[in-house]
Amino acid sequence: MLQAIGLTSTPRQDRPPAVDDLTFEARPGAVTALLGSAGSGKTTALRLMLELEPGRGTTYFRGRPLHRIAQPQREVGVLLGDIPGHPSRTLRSQLRMLCAATGVPASRAEELTRAVGLDGLERRRIGTLPIGADRRLGLASALLGDPHTLLLDEPDSGLSAAERGRLHEFLRAHADGGGTVLYTTADPKDAVRNADRVVTLHAGRLVGDQDVTEFARTRLRPRVSVRTPQAARLAAVVTQEARAARRPVEVVAEDGNRLSVYGSDCAAVGDTAFRHGVPIHRLAAETGDSGAPAGSGRAAPRTAAGDGRPESGGAGRRAGTAGPAPADASPRSSVSRDESRDIGAGKSGVARRPARSPLRPLRYEIHRLLGVPSTPLVLTAVLLVSVTLALLLGRGGRAALPAVLAGWPALSPLPPAALGAGLLGAFSFGEEYRYPALTTGRGAVPRRPGLLLAKLTVAAVVALLLGAAVVVVDLTVLRFVYGGELVAVPGNWPTLSASWLGLMVGCAWAGVLGAGVFRAAAAGVAAVLAVPVAFVPLMQQVLTGPSVRSAAGFPARLREFAGPQWSPAVDRWLAGGLRVLGQPSGVALSLTLTGLLCAYVFTGLRRKARW
Structure with missing residues (x-):
């Protein structure tokens, strides 16, 4: 059971809210259509139900609001607008990545691929x-967690008649299995063909909540549409002749000079107008939505042929504002409201805290990294550029060997490997915001510690592998071209390696956090470049000033404080680590990462407070 109660969106710029006090139910075992023209608030209503839009009101999914559901993807399947996902990602990799986010086995992707x-x-x-496969991919993404409720925003938009039929057969099968289906549409005939219940919106307000049979009877009756400058006179004579002939004819005055005549045909109305000398500008038989629904302030009272008086409450019944349908209106419904509340509350009655999303963040992040062609392209480009620069620097013989092995010319603020690590780190969050894949959670990219930790871990591993690969490949190529006797491994290679790998990891993390804070990959790359361009010169001036004190002997003093069990090897490693961190670049990178992490946490807290 889906229960939407008092949904009201936040008005913008002194405009009326897109959705105003919307209350309705979508029962299990039935397909419910949310009907309305463009701009009526259908999409906003779905976003309010999913807590993706600021506003008031509550939506209960089997007795629980979305933020109280531990695993939302297992309860609600969502298709909003275009299919989220990187256009270069394959269909299989997209579904497998979403399987990791939903916490289901990867075999579920193959199962749904066949099902849709x-x-x-x-x-x-x-x-x-193609558009048909694109919409089927969206349906498969919504069904990954085997949800009870499906919320679909115009799922058959752009599909052919055959594809539209297959889609609605699938939705019908889901409802027949006891699930709840709510989809939006702008076509009343589509709602009659495929839904069990029709909820009608106009200007953000509820104007009809009807069983499909009642909706078809009141809103899709055949009629004759007449446009004449003497609308009131024609309505009177048509009603008079119908009363005299004892025919059930009904005349409704619409906007301006337009009439809708129910229970007659074009020939009869045209003959009546001719006999009484009423000019006709338009005469056509229609079936469909007859214009402005009740409550819009545009429909005039209808006149019944029986007594010529305005029919009491007729406009409201025509628009579907009659009372709620009986409880047995949907024969497939098998769960009552009280039962759904019992299911939602659980035995203890204590609401569970939502699980962190994605449910398997490390596997999700690995699938995200390996599923797009940008990752191998960046790695290949870094290796090629590094080898080329190493050969050019080694040819002159004047550059230091560490700079040669890193392919780091003096003109560049960072070596290609560090830039590549930062770029891959920036993509980890930048692509999330550009091609959101976690739309069923609390926003496009949930600010979850598990997701951030997974991104930092994967970025660090990739940076370490990239840094090691660059040095090994450059050293091998240099020895092959210039000879092993000219390129010897330096004696202080452990310290150099630690500094090099620390630079790789720091740049990768700066890219991750920069893109996470500013929601763009370009911002992550800018955060990486800001370290050598802006902060390192500043740290050099600070650390080399006349009043700077030396931290020499700090490991020995720390060992005395900790106890006599401190081994000399640990002392050497600690001293080496302090020397690496004490360099201007190490201090600048550490301060940058600390500032970005604080900004990430602060922006996440502000976002939670705003919601």
Whole structure:
């Protein structure tokens, strides 16, 4: 049972709210259509239900609001707008990444690929899928967690008639299995064909909540649409002749000079107008939404042919504002409201805290990294540029060997490997905001510690592997080209290696945090470049000033404080680590990472407070 109670969006710029005091129910075992024209507030209503839009009101999914559901993806499947996902990612990798986010086995992706009819397209990239396959991918993404409720925003938009039929057959099968289906549409005929209940919106307000049979009877009756400058006179004579002939004819005055005549045909209305000399500007038979619904302030009272008086409450019944349907209106409904509340509350009646999303962040992040072609392209470009720069620097013989092995010319603020590590780190959050894949959570990219830790871990591992690969490949190529006797490994290689790998990890983390704070990959790259360009010169002036004190002997004093069990090897490693961190670049990078981490936490707290 889905229960939306008092949904009201926050007005913007002194405009009326897009959704105003919307209350309705979508029962399990039935398909409910949320009907309305463009701009009526259908999409905003769905976003309010998912707590993605600021506003008031509550939506209960089997007795629980979304923020009290421990695993939202297992309860609610969502399809809003375009299919989220990187266009270069394959269909299979996209679904597997979402499986990790939902916490279901990867085999679920293959199962749904077959179920929605995407066999043979697993290796196609999302950007090359036809519109029908694109919508089926969205449906598969919504069904990954085997949810009870489906919320779909115009799921058949752009589909052919055959694809539209298959989609609604799938939705019907989900409802027949006891699930709840709510989808939006702007076509009343589509709602009659595919839904069990129709909820009608106009200007953000509820104007109808009807069983599909009642909706078809009151809103889709055949009628004759007449446009004439003498609308009141024509309505009177048509009603008079129908009363005399004892025919059930009903005349409704619409906007301006337009009439809708129910229970007659074009020939009869045209003959009546001719006999009484009423000019006709338009005469057509129609079936469909007859214009402004009740409550919009535009529909005039209808006149019944029986007594010529305005029909009491007729406009309201025509628009579907009658009372709630009986409890047995949906034959497939098998869960009552009280039962759904019992299910939602659980035995203890204590609400559970939502689980961190994604549910398997490390596996999710690995799938995200390896699922796009940008990762191998960046790694290959870094190796090629580093080898080229190493050969050019080693040819002159004047550059220091560490700079040669790193491919780091004096003109560059950072070596190519550090820039590549920072770029991959920036992509880890930048692509999340550009191509959101976690839309069913609390926003596009949840500020969860587990997700941040997974991104930092994967970025650090990739940076370490990239840094080691660059040095090994550069050293091998230099020895092959210039000879092993000219390129010897320096004696202080442990300290140099620690500094090098620390620079790689620091740049990768700066890219991750910069993109997470400013929600763009370019901001992550800017945060990486800010360290050598802005902060390192400043740290050099601070650390080399005349009043700076030396920290020599700090490991020995720390060993005395800790106890006599401190081994000399640990002393040497600690001293080496302090020397690495004590360099201007190490201090600048540490301060930058600390500031970005604090900004990430602060922006996350502000966002929570705003919601």
